[in-house]
Amino acid sequence: MTGRTGTYVKDVMTPGVVAVRPDASLVEAARLMRDQGIGDVVVADGQRVVGVLTDRDITVRAVAEGVDPLTVGAGAVCSRDPLVVAPDLPAADALSLMRERAVGRLPVVEQGLPVGLVSLGDLMRAGAGE
Template sequence: MADFVREVMTPGVVAVRPDASLVEAAQLMRTQDIGDVLVADGQRIVGVLTDRDITVRAVAEGIDPLTVSARSVCTPDPVVIGPDDPVGTAVALMRTHAVRRLPVVEDGLPVGVVSLADLAVAEDPDSALAEIGRAEPTGGATA
């Protein structure tokens, strides 16, 4: 099992400006084949925006995704973790704050994201969640 967040996180960051439209954010998610982006004002993380946020907080409410900003739909002021923090701390933070992803910040700059699936792979590589986390996206799945 991994000891530190750095060993399990997904390195690199994909971000949008706070004023980016939800369409812009969704297109970036599709292009990068990811389910979330950081919302950043310069180097400062102001939120995390997931594909589910776009669906539940905007589309399901009838809000036009062309005219609403990432900042208005994202989860603001996300809980963050450092790359040298113990994996157990990431688990505890996710549990306490009921989140599935934590931005990883080093020296004030985002350097990656650690997800529930990342932790599942590290903790129990044979678990169903770990298998799902390792699976290649299908690109067109509807289930």
């Protein structure tokens, strides 16, 4: 696939999302990341995406600050109100947004709920930047 018309986020995204509720402990989120072999999870309240929590967020915003990862929820440490994209957004537009905002991956959302993730790598492999 190249950056031609007809290549959309839904064509290159990783379907399915590993998500936690905002009140999930950081330990729970970290275990999910470990078990799934991923570095981030979407934080969703059942109605919408409220944030993205990365392994770095847990390390820098919680552990390094002395926060107890058993008692603090993902919603308190995650990057709030992340940029999200729709599955039918052209891949080239998603790539432009990601470059503009300096983010490496975005939740793909349909009717407020996460349906996948798209990364810079996904978009580059699909030729969205050509």
